[in-house]
Amino acid sequence: MRIGWIGLGAMGLGMARCAARAGHEVTGHTRGRPEHQALVADGGRLSPDLDAVAASAEILCINVFNDEQVRGVLYDEGVLGKLQPGAMLVIHTTGAPDLSRQVQADAPAGVEVVDGAFSGSPQQAAEGALTLMVGASDAAWPRVEPLFDAYGAFVRHVGPLGAGMQLKLLNNLLFAAHVRLAADAYRIAIDQGLAVETVAEVLARSSGASRALALLGARAVPDDLSSMRKYVEKDVETALRIAAAAGLDLKSVGEVARSFAEPGAS
Structure with a gap:
């Protein structure tokens, strides 16, 4: 074609x-x-x-x-x-x-x-x-x-038409929530004196594994989300706006994803 x-x-x-x-x-x-x-x-x-x-x-x-x-x-x-x-x-x-x-x-x-x-x-x-x-x-x-x-x-x-975008926005809400949780988990691990490389390797083979954990575990500063923000923030904002207009309650997923998009959040 x-x-x-x-x-x-x-x-x-x-x-x-x-x-x-x-x-x-x-x-x-x-x-x-x-x-x-x-x-x-x-x-x-x-x-x-x-x-x-x-x-x-x-x-x-x-x-x-x-x-x-x-x-x-x-x-x-x-x-x-x-x-x-x-x-x-x-x-x-x-x-x-x-x-x-x-x-x-x-x-x-x-x-x-x-x-x-x-x-x-x-x-x-x-x-x-x-x-x-x-x-x-x-x-x-x-x-x-x-x-x-x-x-x-x-x-x-x-x-x-429109269904693909609806599903992608849902995916990105989950990803944003996973990234926020993964960053917090690495921050806790560092505070407890654990090596990031070891934490990433073990969690990748455990029930808590996620793509967000793998991506952040490969970073020098795993709780710094600044380079991801411009790619994820716009989709989170779009999904939250659409959900609000439709009267949808996103519950905990929306709350965690929203925290990712807050200005100044790491």
Whole structure:
């Protein structure tokens, strides 16, 4: 398939390269960053022209940082209006489910929107080992599944448009809570005179294991969450806002996750 790709960052570049290696005709939008040439090495192409990337795509993937950037690309820069009838738009950016639904309402006739939420690291993106939770209509799902299989090791259609983002936000609430708890656990261990490396190794093989424990255990200062904050905080805030609007009680998960997002918290 002809794939357009907007957002060749730490995650998007690896995903686009996997799609190119799988035989899809991938054209990525670039502003000249040298690392983007890796897509060309894998058989893809690069273009500085956003409109051209969108107009030629059977499936256009957007993988930028947040909802504001999604709106900027689709509305302010006019990309949404360049999609051709029969094309599909995949929003990989984690954000509010209502945005995906609004984009569908505003899309040109014959264009279908899919939310392709994912979980994983840049290394997993490059290796085609992501987890994808997809919100799409029953008609759209068979068309996008072959693309997602190129960079996803576990790919599931979880419901209609918006459902993928709902599940991803729930995942990120849990992850934020796990990170907060893991940081506290390491802080206690350090206070008790235990070696972080030993604690991390033992807990990884015990019933208290989690990905958050493993990630923090590999850090020089395992209770310093500053470098994670910008990636997790926006999703926590989005999930809490949506839950509040829907009248949902997130109970202990929401409370722990909220503490992660508090300004000044470590």
